[in-house]
Amino acid sequence: xxxxPDSTSPAVRTSARDSTSLVMEARSLKKIYGSGEKSLxxxxxxxxxxxxxxxxxxxxxxxxxxxxxxxxxAALDTPTSGTVYFANKAIETNDDDAALAEFxxxxxxxxxxxxxxxxxxxxxxxxxxxxxxxxxxxTRALGTARKWLAEVGLENRADxxxxxxxxxxxxxxxxxxALVTGPSVLLADEPTGDLDEQNAWAVFELLERLHRxxxxxxxxxxxNLALAARCDRILGLEHGVLKTRGAAASASGAPGGExx
Numbered sequence: 001x002x003x004x005p006d007s008t009s010p011a012v013r014t015s016a017r018d019s020t021s022l023v024m025e026a027r028s029l030k031k032i033y034g035s036g037e038k039s040l041x042x043x044x045x046x047x048x049x050x051x052x053x054x055x056x057x058x059x060x061x062x063x064x065x066x067x068x069x070x071x072x073x074a075a076l077d078t079p080t081s082g083t084v085y086f087a088n089k090a091i092e093t094n095d096d097d098a099a100l101a102e103f104x105x106x107x108x109x110x111x112x113x114x115x116x117x118x119x120x121x122x123x124x125x126x127x128x129x130x131x132x133x134x135x136x137x138x139t140r141a142l143g144t145a146r147k148w149l150a151e152v153g154l155e156n157r158a159d160x161x162x163x164x165x166x167x168x169x170x171x172x173x174x175x176x177x178a179l180v181t182g183p184s185v186l187l188a189d190e191p192t193g194d195l196d197e198q199n200a201w202a203v204f205e206l207l208e209r210l211h212r213x214x215x216x217x218x219x220x221x222x223x224n225l226a227l228a229a230r231c232d233r234i235l236g237l238e239h240g241v242l243k244t245r246g247a248a249a250s251a252s253g254a255p256g257g258e259x260x
Contacts, residue, residue, distance in 0.1 A: 023217045024050040029082035042068045044240030055218040057228035060237035066221035070187045109178035113190035115170040119163035127176045148176035168199035186218040
């Protein structure tokens with residue numbers, strides 16, 4: 001498990017709250033695009049608490065702001081107002097690029113709906129990229145990448161270019177890449193959205209297994225109600241506000257059910 005960013009770094013400041021089980025928190029997040037009459041408020045007052053070991057789903061239809069929220073939590077975007085906390089320290093997105101890069105590289109793993117792999121690089125090279133970006137030796141990074149590819153069942157595809165892999169295999173490579181740095185939090189943005197039903201279930205079950213075996217805290221944005229029902233909690237995103245909602249599908253239901 002990684003250590004949280006150094007509290008002396010200008011990119012983080014200590015929260016007044018203290019909870020040993022609270023891993024990530026968002027307080028009063030607001031995100032507005034544009035200005036004046038053309039402004040669009042995607043998030044208006046989003047509040048979220050993630051406790052260690054939880055797997056939480058955010059369910060909402062496309063365009064509701066799920067991706068925006070995850071980008072803010074991962075410090076990939078800056079909120080109009082509000083604060084994100086990791087390990088009880090505020091993430092300052094307007095200061096210290098080096099500290100933010102350290103947070104993105106070590107604290108959180110991000111899984112995109114579209115795998116974002118480099119087609120001309122091998123699966124192992126794609127997985128090794130986050131390690132290379134933080135300065136690790138190429139041979140060592142590639143060895144770690146191969147171990148993670150074995151974790152996701154692709155040890156025999158490590159030397160194949162990403163463009164030669166199937167959609168399900170590409171998403172497995174993306175999962176390995178998201179976790180290769182040893183993050184404590186996994187943020188997944190519609191991780192099964194581009195997959196057929198069989199591959200959607202296979203990928204989600206893989207995420208469940210990795211969540212348990214590596215002690216992750218996971219937040220999964222989806223519009224798939226059946227997959228969301230497998231999580232510990234389900235949150236809805238309505239008019240820019242997060243609300244607790246009950247399980248709307250059984251765990252055995254088909255993964256084609258969607259939020260509306």
